[in-house]
Amino acid sequence: MRRDELLDAAEGLLCDQGSDALTLAAVADRAGVSKGGLLYHFSTKEALIKAMAERLIGDFDELMAAQPYDTYTKRYLGATMAAIRSSRLRRWAVVTGASGNMFLLTPLREAMSRWHSEGVKDEPDPVAAQIVRLACEGLWDVASHDPSLHSEEELAALERRLLALL
Structure with missing residues (x-):
């Protein structure tokens, strides 16, 4: 297997x-x-949980790499929206919820640090880039609790508005 x-x-x-x-x-x-x-x-169970977190990070990095945008933050936004629109979002919620041990989520903390610092200085407006990335985190969190809260039309409108900030 x-x-x-x-x-x-x-x-x-x-x-x-x-x-x-x-x-x-x-x-x-x-x-x-x-x-x-x-x-x-x-x-161990801990090794299994850590491997699940690492795989999710790799999945998100792949989503980012597949985005057609010209800046890191636009790719981050595109990847976030793709994850929200797919089953990947549920996977994140259950895997991160599985661990009561912060050590197991170290790969996620490291990835989050990388995702929120990489490319910021290269953005035309670094503050707007940070706002968009933080908005992505909020969207992700809300959608993980209630995936049906936003319709596709609403998600598209949010994506367009966030892209306009950049």
């Missing part, structure tokens, strides 16, 4: 049953592998 399939099983378990249900045995069972097969890839 591939590593990503195990991570998918863990994320699915979190989505369906919550963080209390996340055990190595439950993940192995959901993935259809032995606990030893899971332990080959992830020796």
Whole structure:
């Protein structure tokens, strides 16, 4: 079994049953592998959670790289909107909610620091860039709690307005 399939099983378990249900045995069972097969890839529950967070960071970096915009903040906004419009947003909410241990979220804190500092000095208006990035975080947080709060039309209007700030 591939590593990503195990991570998918863990994320699915979190989505369906919550963080209390996340055990190595439950993940192995959901993935259809032995606990030893899971332990080959992830020796602890903490290693599994950390790997889920790292994969999400990589996914967001890929979303950013796929954006057609000319500045870092526009790519950040585009990636945020793409994540909100996809199932990726739910994955973030469940993975970050799974960890009561701040050490496990160190990769996320490091990525957040990078995402909010990279390219700011190269922006035409660094303050507007920071405002847009912070607005993205707010949109992300609200949408993770209520994905249906904003219609596609409302999201498009928000995206256009945030792009206009840049």
